[in-house]
Amino acid sequence: MTTLHVISHSPFGDNRLASCLRLLGTDDAILLCGDAVYALRAGTAPQQLLQTARLQHRLFALAEDAQARAIDSTLAEAVDYPAFVELSLRFDKVNSWL
Amino acid sequence: MNALTVGEHHIALDKDGFLLDLQDWSPAVAEALAEREGIALSPEHWEVLEVLRGFYQEYQLSPATRPLIKYTALKLGVEKGNSPHLNRLFNGTPAKLAAKLAGLPKPTNCI
């Protein structure tokens, strides 16, 4: 079964993102929202980690959270709320990293 | 406030009749609490109350019904650790009532 992992905490404050990448299944995806979008800042260690993970079409970021934080990255596919809902339905389950 | 008088001691209870201070428990207190519920404690009751006090000692919480049955079966055997036996002894609500008489906190995961 496929899982969409939703992360909302900054990767500079804890290791949710790193842990999530360790246990990510091959058909799983990650959606970054809130402060988690800081992981997409160019030239940072979390961004390196995401690049190395090669998550083509499996990495998403909530557009308005990215815009609000001046994050402009092509690494993640930007999604709005309707697309977020559509994503949640496309996967068998959603794992929120609270 | 809800209270119980045992000999010369006044013992504080919460609104559901559970001890406010678990240190207040004694066999005499258990007898008095049982009387309020219309139960005369028999040896069969006492062995279950002892099991419950052991459970609390070990895990620091009160069991819901399923763990109560499982733990009682482990300690006293399946002829004692089963739902009909415990329901008969404790008016159909063993987890809640037996915890009350044994001087344990109110179980939280209980219907």
Next chain:
Amino acid sequence: MAKSLLIISRQAPWSGPSAREALDIALAGGAFDLPLGMLFMDDGVFQLAAAQQPASLQLKDLAANLQALPMFGVEKLFVCAHSVAERGLDPASLSLPVEVLDDAALAALIGRYDQVVTL
């Protein structure tokens, strides 16, 4: 058939409410006979360290409460090998009977459950 739920507990035991909340979900679900699993990872593995003495903190004894999981019917208990090694814990001396899983096995584990929540 009730949906299966995997609870991932990844916070240390004595600093905040997360570890307690994860355990409360597990105990409540177990009491209602839900098919549950619990995975300890990241700082959550510290919950399973032996010989903790929380009495001085005046908190409810989470370590003792965790021991009740099998009694509540929660017997599928897992721990992340990477997290245990990273924190210098010996997997053989953890306080609960847990299955130690590597990263690939964790991905497969999560895949098997109908629902997952991470606290």
